[in-house]
Structure formats: structure tokens, C-alpha cells
Amino acid sequence: QSVLTQPPSASETPGQRVTISCSGSNSNIGRNTVNWYLQLPGTAPKLLIYSNIQRPSGVPDRFSGSKSGTSASLAISGLHSEDEAEYYCAAWDDSLNGPVFGTGTKVTVL
Amino acid sequence: QITLKESGPTLVKPTQTLTLTCTFSGFSLTTSGVGVGWIRQPPGKALEWLALIYWDDDKRFSPSLRSRLTVTKDTSKNQVVLTMTNMDPVDTATYYCAAYSSNWYGFDFWGQGTLVTVSS
Numbered sequence: 344q345s346v347l348t349q350p351p352s353a354s355e356t357p358g359q360r361v362t363i364s365c366s367g368s369n370s371n372i373g374r375n376t377v378n379w380y381l382q383l384p385g386t387a388p389k390l391l392i393y394s395n396i397q398r399p400s401g402v403p404d405r406f407s408g409s410k411s412g413t414s415a416s417l418a419i420s421g422l423h424s425e426d427e428a429e430y431y432c433a434a435w436d437d438s439l440n441g442p443v444f445g446t447g448t449k450v451t452v453l
Numbered sequence: 454q455i456t457l458k459e460s461g462p463t464l465v466k467p468t469q470t471l472t473l474t475c476t477f478s479g480f481s482l483t484t485s486g487v488g489v490g491w492i493r494q495p496p497g498k499a500l501e502w503l504a505l506i507y508w509d510d511d512k513r514f515s516p517s518l519r520s521r522l523t524v525t526k527d528t529s530k531n532q533v534v535l536t537m538t539n540m541d542p543v544d545t546a547t548y549y550c551a552a553y554s555s556n557w558y559g560f561d562f563w564g565q566g567t568l569v570t571v572s573s
Contacts, residue, residue: 345499378559380500387549387563388492388500394557431500435558441513442490442558444500 346371347432347445354451360420363448365432367413371443375435377415379408382429382447391430392417424452455479457489457550457564464570465540471569475533475550479562482508482528488553489533490560491524493546501546505553506533540571 348366355361365377379392390399392408395415407418415434419426432445461473475489482489491503504524505513514522523536533550547568551560 345501375558378557380560387566388551388560389563390559390561393559393561397557399561433500433559439516441505441515442502442560444492444502447499 345446346436346439346443347434349430349432349445349448351446352449352451354453355422356453357422357424359422360418361422361450362419363417363430363432363450365415365417365445367415367434367443369413370438371413371434371436372410372415373413374437377408377410378433379406379417380431380433382431384428388431419450422452426450427452455552455562457552457562459548459550459564459567461548461567461569463568464572466573467541467571469540471535471537471540471544473535473537473548473550473567473569475535475564477531477533477550477552477564480552482506482526482531482533484508486555488555489526490551490553491533491535492549492551492560493544494549494566495543495546498546503537503548504535507553507555542571545569545571 376394380388381391382388395410436443457477488507490505506524547566549566552562
């Protein structure tokens with residue numbers, strides 16, 4: 344029951360830029376910060392972006408986040424083959440009184 | 454170094470109760486702002502948040518699963534236990550526990566996950 348909507352897939356060639364959108368509502372993205380998680384095949388999710396734009400230590404600056412109104416975006420520039428993964432957005436939802444995740448976007452490097 | 458690891462049965466029968474334990478290290482669940490959450494992921498599907506327990510024993514549950522979930526903590530053992538009653542085949546999923554920060558409202562470290570299959 345994902346509350347945040349993402350495109351199912353995105354693809355681009357190596358070295359190019361890909362952007363993933365995350366659409367929510369006033370009860371989640373509209374009022375709270377957005378986090379992004381990366382999930383490589385067969386592994387647990389890993390924090391990629393927190394508080395809309397912050398990168399944890401060790402995350403390359405090729406990854407960047409933004410937020411506007413009830414939507415957020417993750418951009419990956421200089422795409423590498425190892426960036427092929429599933430990406431999830433997440434935010435606290437004041438109505439549900441808990442965190443909600445996005446539907447997930449599979450990024451393919453052509 | 455922060456680590457979390459889930460443990461419990463890999464196979465449960467329909468109607469049974471699932472009990473999963475998250476054993477963690479590298480942080481304390483007595484520290485203000487810290488929590489441990491449970492998230493699941495059915496095969497090929499998206500992440501779904503289940504429950505969250507905070508350092509002060511405040512608890513939050515997914516509204517759709519609230520009636521079936523219990524979460525407790527044992528700070529002396531650095532463990533959090535999730536129970537889910539009346540298991541059904543649709544509950545087949547990989548179950549993750551993760552460290553939660555109230556500072557920025559997210560999960561910063563995740564366990565490796567454990568696949569639980571519900572089948573007779």
C-alpha cells in the first residue's frame with residue numbers, strides 16, 4: 344500500500360543523467376522531509392539521501408535530491424553501470440502517523 | 454559500526470503467529486531520538502513499513518496491520534521483537550529491521566533481512 348508514487352522504471356546510457364520523481368500529498372511530502380533509498384538486487388535497502396538533499400558519508404555527489412511542494416526528485420548524474428538498482432523515496436506521513444515508502448523505480452543503465 | 458540482524462522462522466503455517474527478533478549493535482535504544490523499525494518486502498514488490506518502537510517505548514504501527522502487530526524492546530540485550538498474528542500466504546515477504554532517527558525521520562541502517570514464507 345505505497346502512498347508515494349514513483350515511475351516504475353527509468354533508463355539512460357552510461358555517463359548520462361537520470362531523474363526519478365516521487366509524488367505524495369500534503370500529509371507526507373508536503374509537510375515532511377524526503378529520504379531516498381537504494382536497493383541493489385538481492386540486498387537490503389541503503390540510505391542514499393536524507394532530509395531532502397543531504398548525502399550520508401560515502402555517497403557520491405553524483406546523487407542529489409530535491410523537493411518542491413508535494414513532490415520530490417532524485418537525480419543521478421554521470422550514470423555508472425553499478426547504479427542499476429531499485430530506488431525508493433520515503434517520508435513521514437502525518438495522517439498515518441508513520442513512514443511511507445514510494446512504489447519504487449528500477450533504474451537500468453543501457 | 455552499526456549492525457542489525459533479523460532472526461526467526463523461515464516458514465510459518467497459515468493462522469500461526471510470527472515472531473521475529475532484531476539484534477543490533479553500535480547504538481543504544483536508550484538514546485533520545487533513536488528507534489528501531491520493521492519493514493517488509495513481498496517478492497518483487499515495494500517496501501512496506503510495519504512498526505516502529507522509540508527509545509522512550511513509544512510505538513507506532515501501520516494502520517492496516519495494527520490489530521495483528523506487537524513490538525517490544527529489551528535494551529539490556531539490544532533486541533527488538535516483532536510479533537504478527539494470524540499469518541497468511543500474502544504475508545510472505547522479506548522482513549527487515551532498521552535503525553530509525555527522529556532527527557531526520559528515516560532509517561539509516563538496515564539489517565540484511567529474513568525471508569519468511571507462509572505456507573501449509
